[in-house]
Amino acid sequence: MKLCVIEGDGIGREVVPAAIRVLRRLIPELEVVTAEAGWETFQATGNALPAETVSTALSAKAVLFGACSSPSYPVPGYSSPIVKLRRSMETYANLRPTRYLPVPTARPGVDLVVVRENTEDLYVGDEQTEDAGDTGTATKRITRYATERIAHTAFRLARTEGRRCVTIVHKGNVLPQTDGLFRRVAYEVAKEYPDIETDELLVDTAAYWMVKEPTRFDIVLTPNLYGDILSDMAAAWGGGLGLAPALNLGEEVAVAEPVHGSAPDIAGQGIANPTAVILSAAMLLRHHWRLPAPADKIDAAVNAALSEGDYTADILGVNGMSTADFADLICDKLE
Numbered sequence: 001m002k003l004c005v006i007e008g009d010g011i012g013r014e015v016v017p018a019a020i021r022v023l024r025r026l027i028p029e030l031e032v033v034t035a036e037a038g039w040e041t042f043q044a045t046g047n048a049l050p051a052e053t054v055s056t057a058l059s060a061k062a063v064l065f066g067a068c069s070s071p072s073y074p075v076p077g078y079s080s081p082i083v084k085l086r087r088s089m090e091t092y093a094n095l096r097p098t099r100y101l102p103v104p105t106a107r108p109g110v111d112l113v114v115v116r117e118n119t120e121d122l123y124v125g126d127e128q129t130e131d132a133g134d135t136g137t138a139t140k141r142i143t144r145y146a147t148e149r150i151a152h153t154a155f156r157l158a159r160t161e162g163r164r165c166v167t168i169v170h171k172g173n174v175l176p177q178t179d180g181l182f183r184r185v186a187y188e189v190a191k192e193y194p195d196i197e198t199d200e201l202l203v204d205t206a207a208y209w210m211v212k213e214p215t216r217f218d219i220v221l222t223p224n225l226y227g228d229i230l231s232d233m234a235a236a237w238g239g240g241l242g243l244a245p246a247l248n249l250g251e252e253v254a255v256a257e258p259v260h261g262s263a264p265d266i267a268g269q270g271i272a273n274p275t276a277v278i279l280s281a282a283m284l285l286r287h288h289w290r291l292p293a294p295a296d297k298i299d300a301a302v303n304a305a306l307s308e309g310d311y312t313a314d315i316l317g318v319n320g321m322s323t324a325d326f327a328d329l330i331c332d333k334l335e
Contacts, residue, residue: 001027002061004057004063004064005032005034008038011266015066015067015272016066016277018323021327021331026294035057036053037053038068049081049084054088057085061253062284064280065082065257067258068081069264093248094117095283096231097283099111101302103306105240106237107237112220116150122224142181144185155192164196165197165199168182168186168190168222182223187200203222203226214237240315241260242273254284260276272314273315273323278302278330281298282294300333301330
């Protein structure tokens with residue numbers, strides 16, 4: 001088993017090593033290779049995702065990515081390295097589970113997965129400016145091929161995990177040629193899974209219900225942009241972004257990543273919450289390497305630690321456990 005590790009920026013350099021320690025406690029033979037990407041890499045080299053990083057990631061077929069700092073303004077030559085990496089590895093499915101965790105901010109009963117198409121929609125990066133910079137235009141691209149692929153992923157996941165319903169989220173009433181296509185093709189795929197219930201919601205209605213009653217959702221199937229937004233909304237019910245894992249899946253390749261940012265305000269202090277990246281590593285075990293038993297052990301260890309009130313500062317709101325101490329605790333509970 002080989003893993004390409006990209007710590008990235010900020011707290012990525014603290015939480016990723018914590019997750020590697022947990023993985024190695026269960027899989028001592030794990031081969032780890034390191035690579036660089038992120039805003040700091042861009043500033044040092046002029047390239048946020050060097051070609052050698054992509055080559056290393058493709059060779060390993062499995063990546064654990066920490067966090068990256070991306071400016072919210074145009075920077076010549078810069079683009080999001082994680083988005084580019086997902087595209088380079090053709091990890092077309094983004095899985096974002098939100099399950100109740102025993103922390104004060106989580107909501108009992110929540111157990112859902114957002115299955116997000118990961119390669120197209122507005123995230124294809126086709127943007128132009130006109131009128132001396134006063135008009136910006138972006139291309140939204142939805143294809144039958146990509147929609148069929150992600151829809152099959154969602155319905156297969158429903159079967160594998162014993163889930164009852166897939167909810168198709170779209171805005172086909174306003175965007176009939178793009179979101180309308182996504183809706184239509186998803187329903188065509190649904191016919192191949194008669195044992196799974198299928199329903200649909202407009203994205204604004206889905207956002208309302210994600211806030212009001214998230215327990216109504218089981219698997220949520222979405223185009224790229226809506227999935228990005230709805231999965232972050234859902235994460236609030238799981239305890240927050242510091243606890244939210246994610247996995248990008250392709251054909252025999254995977255990129256695991258926590259969904260939190262690089263948190264420059266606390267970087268270097270050793271207090272970042274490593275839970276999200278540890279749970280992302282567990283997803284890598286379960287869905288990519290097909291090792292559910294060690295993945296279950298990690299999930300159980302995290303639940304046990306949190307049930308005992310062993311929190312980092314982001315959960316307590318005051319001084320909590322350090323990143324390293326929390327990782328030590330998880331490793332101890334794996335024994």
